[in-house]
Amino acid sequence: MPPFSVSLPLLLASAPAADDPAVRFIRLLTVFLLAMWVGFEVIMKVPQRLHTPLTSGSNAISGITAVGAIVVAGSLATGTGTLLGLLGVVLAMINVVGGFVVTHRMLEMFNPKKK
């Protein structure tokens, strides 16, 4: 197992059970469902003209998978795994940087002072 421990829900983390995979899975599931809930609540009321920047901004954030790609590519000893991870880093970084820059370009156009 990877040695990462998960500490965000500190209250849920109890040392003796931390090695039980089911406990770790349910801890991740808790985080997942709570974050989904936050996502629903935050996005509920969005003005229509911001739909495009919001779509592309959230698109950039979905490139967070770069974090996973970096850990995998930076830590694996086997050739194939590293190669897959490195390709993942390239694609995810295109997503991240492209996403934030495109969003910035779009939002700049809504700014009446600039240009």
Next chain:
Amino acid sequence: MSSQAWINLAYLVASMLFIVAFKLMTGPRTAVKGNYLGAAGMAIALIAACCEAPVIERLRNAGPGALVMVGIAAAIGAVVGALMAIKYPMTGMPQMVALLNGFGGAASALVAGAELWNMTAAARATPADPSALQNLTPWTQFAIATALTGLIGAVTFWGSFVAFAKLEELPRFKKAWTDPNRHWINLALALATLLLIGGVCAYPQSILLYWLLVIVGSVLGCTLTMPIGGADMPVVICLLNSYSGLAAAAAGFVIENNVLVIAGSLVGASGLILTAIMCQAMNRSLVGVLFGGLGTTAVANADDVYAGKVKSASAEEIAMVLEGASRVVIVPGYGLAVAQAQHAVRELANALEKRGCTVEYAIHPVAGRMPGHMNVLLAEADIPYEKLREMDDINPTFPETDVAIVIGANDVVNPAARTDPKSPIAGMPILDVDKARTVVVVKRSLSPGFAGIPNPLFAADNTLMYFADGKKAILDLTAALEMG
């Protein structure tokens, strides 16, 4: 505090920044700040990832080679992404976002594939040793997450690629794929993915099963997106965006990383909400968009609707109508984006405003090929966003509007949605331009819009048709107005 605790704290800070970024993105004045905060959160998370224990361990044992390679890969990705984002013309934003989205999905599938390779290395090296396999058994939950990451990632990548090809109007993808057997093909593919997910969970050491799942998912991504018509693209892009978030969240389960789970589910949730908003705006169910295509029953014959009633007008005639107008509402549609007429529209509005006329823009929620497409397009031409009015806001003002100018829009102004309960678009909220005193429709021909139905608006008594390319039409109209 151990170094792992610091890393997790950094992930927590990044997660909070993402949530605040989303919150700020929902307001027009705070959105730019929101985007910066999102980027800052991403930077923190990426730096923390480089300090993860397995990365540092590798650094100590095998030198900086791996980390340097990661740095090079990240730099390549960053430069390519930035170039794409800066070079691509603003009018092509929908396909740009689709493409970037697809890369994120593919990256998640690769991460899960690499992690699976790593986890099962021992079991594969000693196939005869049952204890190596036994060590994998408590791993079932994570095998499910791995399989789902591969599947969703593959569907996202190929679905986004098809969406890109459709929006870019590549000839091979221009027409929707309407093979009558497509539902059976999709069903067969879906069953195959279920079997393969079971296979990955039962035999995680058989890496081939995972890649087979990715391949079937890739085909499914194509066959699910190809039948969807261009006008439904806003819905598809939102949905694919949601998928890419869910793929990242699933990858978070695989490598047990909270920041992936949190950021991924935020994106997944926001994409789902936007998808629901889009569907609502079209009065269609998500299932209808994804699998339906519009019904073709009871479509009025175009000849009966238009026969002898369509009045065509020249630029000079329309300029005369505009000269007497005190309130004009411009209704942009996808045709405006195709004709690249946004700057011409701005000039026409300037000419009208110089004559003391009020000009506003009515934006239908699904005008264009992506949510908010028209807003971005008009903003590019420096049209102040206070003048862009949403549908519910502007509909009551049409009876007091002297002239409504419809440019390249069709189904979203079709009064049949309101009046004909048998129409395929019955009940879809529309812009009530037919209630304006005069309606000018700039369009190349009487050809139907995406719904494939004739538009009684074009034959209405108060409608003048102006048959021309959108940009040329508006330029001629502005010239005629300034001459008069």
